[in-house]
Amino acid sequence: MAEIVLDKVTKRYPDGALAVQEVNLEIADGEFIILVGPSGCGKSTTLNMIAGLEDITDGELRIGGQRVNEKAPKDRDIAMVFQSYALYPHMTVKENMAFPLRLAKVDNATVEKKVKEAAEILDLTQHLDRKPSNLSGGQRQRVAMGRAIVRNPKAFLMDEPLSNLDAKLRVQMRTSVSRLQKQLGTTTVYVTHDQTEAMTLGDRVVVMRGGVVQQIGAPQFLYDQPANLFVAGFIGSPAMNFVPATLENGSLRSILGDVTLTDRVRQLVEGADAPREVIMGIRPEHFEDAALVEAAALSSGGKFTHQVDVLESMGSDKYAYFNLTGEQAASAELQELAADAGSDDVPGDGISLVTRLSSASGAVEGASSEIWFDADKVQLFDPSNGRNLTYTER
Amino acid sequence: MAGIGGAETPAKKWGWGVLNTVVVIYALIPVLWIVSLSFKSSKTLSDGNFIPREWSLENYQNIFSTSEFTRALINSIGIAVIATAIAVVFGTMAAYAIARLEFPGKNLLVGVSLLIAMFPQVSLVSPLFEIERSLGLFDTWPGLILPYITFALPLAIYTLSAFFREIPWELEKAAKMDGATPGQAFRRVIAPLAAPGVFTTAILVFIFCWNDFLFAISLTSTEQSRTVPVALSFFTGSSQFEDPAGSIAAAAVVITIPIILFVLFFQRRIVAGLTSGAVKG
Numbered sequence: 001m002a003e004i005v006l007d008k009v010t011k012r013y014p015d016g017a018l019a020v021q022e023v024n025l026e027i028a029d030g031e032f033i034i035l036v037g038p039s040g041c042g043k044s045t046t047l048n049m050i051a052g053l054e055d056i057t058d059g060e061l062r063i064g065g066q067r068v069n070e071k072a073p074k075d076r077d078i079a080m081v082f083q084s085y086a087l088y089p090h091m092t093v094k095e096n097m098a099f100p101l102r103l104a105k106v107d108n109a110t111v112e113k114k115v116k117e118a119a120e121i122l123d124l125t126q127h128l129d130r131k132p133s134n135l136s137g138g139q140r141q142r143v144a145m146g147r148a149i150v151r152n153p154k155a156f157l158m159d160e161p162l163s164n165l166d167a168k169l170r171v172q173m174r175t176s177v178s179r180l181q182k183q184l185g186t187t188t189v190y191v192t193h194d195q196t197e198a199m200t201l202g203d204r205v206v207v208m209r210g211g212v213v214q215q216i217g218a219p220q221f222l223y224d225q226p227a228n229l230f231v232a233g234f235i236g237s238p239a240m241n242f243v244p245a246t247l248e249n250g251s252l253r254s255i256l257g258d259v260t261l262t263d264r265v266r267q268l269v270e271g272a273d274a275p276r277e278v279i280m281g282i283r284p285e286h287f288e289d290a291a292l293v294e295a296a297a298l299s300s301g302g303k304f305t306h307q308v309d310v311l312e313s314m315g316s317d318k319y320a321y322f323n324l325t326g327e328q329a330a331s332a333e334l335q336e337l338a339a340d341a342g343s344d345d346v347p348g349d350g351i352s353l354v355t356r357l358s359s360a361s362g363a364v365e366g367a368s369s370e371i372w373f374d375a376d377k378v379q380l381f382d383p384s385n386g387r388n389l390t391y392t393e394r
Numbered sequence: 395m396a397g398i399g400g401a402e403t404p405a406k407k408w409g410w411g412v413l414n415t416v417v418v419i420y421a422l423i424p425v426l427w428i429v430s431l432s433f434k435s436s437k438t439l440s441d442g443n444f445i446p447r448e449w450s451l452e453n454y455q456n457i458f459s460t461s462e463f464t465r466a467l468i469n470s471i472g473i474a475v476i477a478t479a480i481a482v483v484f485g486t487m488a489a490y491a492i493a494r495l496e497f498p499g500k501n502l503l504v505g506v507s508l509l510i511a512m513f514p515q516v517s518l519v520s521p522l523f524e525i526e527r528s529l530g531l532f533d534t535w536p537g538l539i540l541p542y543i544t545f546a547l548p549l550a551i552y553t554l555s556a557f558f559r560e561i562p563w564e565l566e567k568a569a570k571m572d573g574a575t576p577g578q579a580f581r582r583v584i585a586p587l588a589a590p591g592v593f594t595t596a597i598l599v600f601i602f603c604w605n606d607f608l609f610a611i612s613l614t615s616t617e618q619s620r621t622v623p624v625a626l627s628f629f630t631g632s633s634q635f636e637d638p639a640g641s642i643a644a645a646a647v648v649i650t651i652p653i654i655l656f657v658l659f660f661q662r663r664i665v666a667g668l669t670s671g672a673v674k675g
Contacts, residue, residue: 053567074573086568090586099582100572147572157571 002064002154003029004050004187009059011045011211019045021211022059030185032178034202036192037234038340042211043191044159050189051157052076063154074103079148080157083164085140087132087147094119094128097146104151118146121180138169145180155187162197174200195235199223207231209336225393229386230333232281232379238319238354239337242329245280245380252302252378254280255326255351259302262376265390269380272389279329279381284319286377287355289363290370301375309352311365320363320371322353333386425650431643439640453644457629463645465617466625471652473535473621474603477542481599482592484543485550490580492551493558494566504551511548519612526613533615541609546599553598557591558584593660600656604649622649 004027011020020042027033035043048054050061052073061069068076079100087096094115101111119125122142132140141161148156161177162170178201181188192198198205199219207214207222207230215227219235226232232240245254250266252259261269290303310321328334328351355371363369380389431439435450457463491497492504522541523532531537561584569579585592607623614620620628626645629638 051571053570072575073570074575078571080568080571082564082568084562084564086562086564088565088568088583099569103573103578147568151573 002187003027003031004155004189005060005062006046006050007060007062009046009049009061010057011042011049011054012057019211020049023208023213025206025213025216027187027189030187032181032188032190032201032203034190034192034198034205035208036195036198036205037208037214038336039193040210041208043193043206043208045211046208047080047157047159047189047191050155051078051080077153078155078157079151079153080159081144081148081161083160085132085144085161085164087140087143089132092129092131093124093135093143093146096132096143097150100147100151106151114150115146118150121149121183122146137165138173141165141173145177149180149184149186153186155189156181158188158190160192161190163192163194177201196237199235205235207234209333225391226379226388227391228333228388229279229281229331229381230337232381232388233334233337236283238284238356239341240281240283240379241351241353241355242334242381243280243282243324243351243353244327244329244383245278247274247276247278247380252278252280252375252380255324256280256304256373257302259373259375259378260300261378262300264376265378265380268390268392272387272391274380274389275382275384277383278389279331279334279383281379281381282373282377284354284356286374287320287357288372288374289357289361290372291362292358292360293372297374298372301372302378303370303372305368305370307368308363308365311363313359315359317359318357318361318363320355320357320361320369322355322371324351324353326351329383331381331383331386428643428646431640432647434640436637436640439637453640454648456641457645457648462617462628463622463625463648466620466622467648469535469619470604470621470623470649473538473542473619474600476535477539477546477603478596478600480539481543481546481550482596485547485554485595485599486588486592488547489551489554490558490584493555494563507548507551510544511552515545515608519608522609523612532613533619535619537613538609538619538621541613542603542606546602549602550595550599553595554588554591557588557594560591561587597656597660601653604653 004025006023006025006027008022008024009020010018010022012018023042023046025033035046037043045054049056050063052068052071056069060067063076063078088099091099097115097118098111101114106114115128116125119128122145124139124142124146127135127139127143132143135143141164144161158177162173165173174197177190190197190201192201198207202219204216205219205222206216209230215222215231217225222231222235226235226240229242233242243254243256245252247269250261252261290298293301306322306324308320309323312319312321355373357363357371361369378390381387382389427444430444430446432453433449433451434441434446435448435452438447441447488503488507492500518541526532526537531540565583565587566579569583570576574582605623606621607627610621610624611627614624617625622645626642626649629641629645
């Protein structure tokens with residue numbers, strides 16, 4: 001058990017490429033922290049530096065108050081779960097899990113006891129004598145976890161441990177990873193590119209982009225108060241909608257109509273010294289079918305009428321998709337997000353808008369609907385640098 | 395086969411069966427012929443019968459009655475085993491480095507070993523002869539072991555590095571994270587997984603050393619270090635007019651046996667898919 005401190009940790013490869021740039025992060029003892037970002041953002045490199053599998057070019061890494069930059073992985077007393085599980089194929093499940101203990105020269109009785117305990121926690125007792133090749137994906141994943149937990153390390157590092165499982169099993173394992181971490185109370189650093197895992201698992205989430213930390217915070221805080229366009233677009237599924245807009249005397253003009261800023265938003269925008277041209281961001285759940293909104297709220301929000309392109313009914317809610325004609329919001333961050341999601345090659349002009357309406361909505365595919373959105377929940381971003389103009393450290 | 399050739403029809407099956415039989419017969423007839431010759435007595439040696447009229451162990455008794463053959467057999471086994479052991483140990487180290495590490499001169503090393511493998515050995519015989527004579531290595535075991543290692547090493551390095559590349563690197567990282575030193579990671583994780591590759595390489599190198607005739611005839615002169623292939627060529631009948639074919643056949647059969655045993659013994663260890671289950675898939 002220990003806290004992990006990254007103090008301006010930097011990774012520069014011999015060819016000059018900067019993989020990770022001055023990451024500052026204090027991970028408290030017992031905390032579950034998630035490193036998330038699109039591929040190539042430096043999250044795995046950061047994890048490997050904590051593990052000791054990659055050298056730290058600059059900065060300091062402290063585990064339990066001790067500088068460990070120069071220590072070999074084996075002397076750091078941390079365990080790692082790999083994306084591919086990396087089980088030793090020539091050893092049985094039992095031998096795999098006992099391997100770290102054998103290396104640590106633990107006596108036989110203790111090894112037996114600890115492996116048995118770990119196997120019980122992970123429900124692997126009946127598979128102990130099998131080889132990894134005879135196990136299913138989920139079982140292999142659990143063996144990899146078992147190998148990590150047997151020796152009570154100071155910390156767990158997990159490199160996309162669930163990404164090789166199929167969707168249903170992934171959700172199951174996600175809950176068991178979370179439960180296991182709470183049960184053991186071991187500091188855990190978890191790398192993923194899946195924002196759902198990031199939102200559901202972590203005490204705190206670190207969003208990275210191009211080797212630079214974008215924002216660190218609790219999942220809900222990142223969702224409510226993204227520091228910039230990148231975080232706003234990355235966290236949340238379906239993603240936040242982005243529309244170009246113009247600020248004019250306290251009102252916001254966009255393709256979704258004119259809307260008067262609420263006092264809260266106006267104060268923030270004035271304090272942030274906002275430019276005239278901005279990018280407006282609204283989450284899908286902040287839209288509603290205008291027919292279902294109370295009159296008082298109706299007048300304070302924005303309204304637009306447009307034909308529903310696609311309507312998906314989830315039972316509990318309805319997702320209405322609109323395709324509005326107009327220029328898409330343009331910024332480097334949004335382009336990168338689109339490229340990461342693979343949606344940059346999906347054909348289609350104009351602005352696509354995702355709205356989540358209540359199931360009582362009478363919206364019909366192909367017909368026009370009047371849609372309301374909550375003006376107080378609007379987030380505004382500076383297109384030049386992606387900064388959130390409505391950000392508050394609430 | 396069904397996947398490539400479409401549906402497996404009875405006609406196709408028969409076609410393949412016949413073709414396979416022909417190939418096997420073609421390959422085995424010379425071997426059977428040698429076996430047959432080795433069991434014929436000197437009188438019936440050239441009677442042209444494929445199956446001996448009268449079976450005799452005369453030829454086998456002959457070759458084992460003098461030290462000429464037994465001594466050569468000992469030389470052959472000793473030289474081939476020592477050369478194989480050394481080549482495999484060094485080959486494993488070199489192949490591991492080539493497969494896993496980036497170091498200056500790596501491409502040069504790979505290039506040079508390829509060059510050695512392709513070099514016409516016959517052009518080296520005269521210089522080697524001169525060098526070994528002046529160094530006192532001529533007609534000694536080391537005098538053969540050294541050139542064998544030289545030519546077996548590239549073979550070993552190439553085969554083994556292919557095997558090492560197959561082993562997922564993450565296993566080594568995992569071992570490191572589990573608290574292993576690099577040495578422990580190699581011994582307890584990588585080496586057991588590379589074992590099939592090591593055995594395959596050992597067989598190839600052993601066969602190479604065992605079969606060599608060129609170096610063996612040029613760099614030896616007496617029974618002290620003459621290997622079996624050379625000793626065979628020196629076989630004579632008991633008199634000038636006697637044909638040594640029977641003895642040669644018997645000796646040829648005897649020297650094939652170690653190779654067959656070697657392959658049969660190690661074949662079990664060369665199990666494909668030993669690494670399956672390490673990573674996803």
